[in-house]
Amino acid sequence: MSVIWITGLAASGKTTLAQQVAQRLTARGHIEVAAFDGDAVRRSLGAAGQGYARPQRLAVARHIAALAAGHSRDGGCAVVSTISLFHEIHAGNRAAGGDYFEVLLECAPQLRAQRLAARDAQTGPQVGHELTPEWPRSPHLRLDSGAAPVPALADALLRVWERRHV
Numbered sequence: 001m002s003v004i005w006i007t008g009l010a011a012s013g014k015t016t017l018a019q020q021v022a023q024r025l026t027a028r029g030h031i032e033v034a035a036f037d038g039d040a041v042r043r044s045l046g047a048a049g050q051g052y053a054r055p056q057r058l059a060v061a062r063h064i065a066a067l068a069a070g071h072s073r074d075g076g077c078a079v080v081s082t083i084s085l086f087h088e089i090h091a092g093n094r095a096a097g098g099d100y101f102e103v104l105l106e107c108a109p110q111l112r113a114q115r116l117a118a119r120d121a122q123t124g125p126q127v128g129h130e131l132t133p134e135w136p137r138s139p140h141l142r143l144d145s146g147a148a149p150v151p152a153l154a155d156a157l158l159r160v161w162e163r164r165h166v
Contacts, residue, residue: 001032002077003068004161005093007084008105009133011115013145013153015039017105018081020154025077034071036064038082054131061089069096085133101161104139111146140164 004021006014015037022035041064042049049060061084068078093100107115141160143153 001030001072001075002099002101002161003072003080003093004077004101004103004157005068005080005082005084005090006103006105007082007090007136007139008107008145009085009112010083011112011119012105012107013115013150014081014083014105016150017143017145017153017157018079020150021157022079024154024158025079030077032071032074032076034068034076034078036068036071036078036080036082038064038080038084041067041082057083057131058086058089060084061086062092065089065093065096069093069098072098083133085135087134087137090134090136099164101141101164102136102139103141103143103157104136105143105145107145 004018006018006021008014018035018037022033025033038060042060045060045063049063050056061082064080064082064084068080071078090102093102141157143157145153147153148156
């Protein structure tokens with residue numbers, strides 16, 4: 001059915017937004033909604049998901065993309081929250097066919113810093129610091145997580161996503 005791919009830097013609010021979107025889709029009767037969070041998928045991979053250098057990040061991103069595409073092919077709606085700021089991942093998602101909806105979630109550096117300080121810091125190279133992010137070339141939607149409350153952002157995302165299905 002569909003893949004809603006929410007990407008952005010660490011602490012931009014991707015997971016929180018994805019949870020709200022998934023809840024709203026379920027409430028609207030989309031029964032087969034699955035949320036794929038980058039950190040949760042990484043943990044589930046165990047040793048295979050370890051490491052934060054570019055090659056390891058790409059491997060995890062490919063795994064997430066495959067899970068989401070499979071769920072979508074089976075008739076479900078996959079809501080993904082992941083950094084995965086790699087052009088080859090975005091291009092691969094688009095080339096996979098189906099209904100792919102890419103959202104870039106932006107966040108002011110000061111707000112991200114506050115959020116990162118409030119949680120445990122990840123070890124290894126961080127995208128946006130040691131690793132250069134490859135911003136989506138043509139996301140379907142850009143949102144700013146500091147511009148509105150998360151429920152309003154989720155509603156805005158779904159309005160744009162649903163217009164594609166009318």
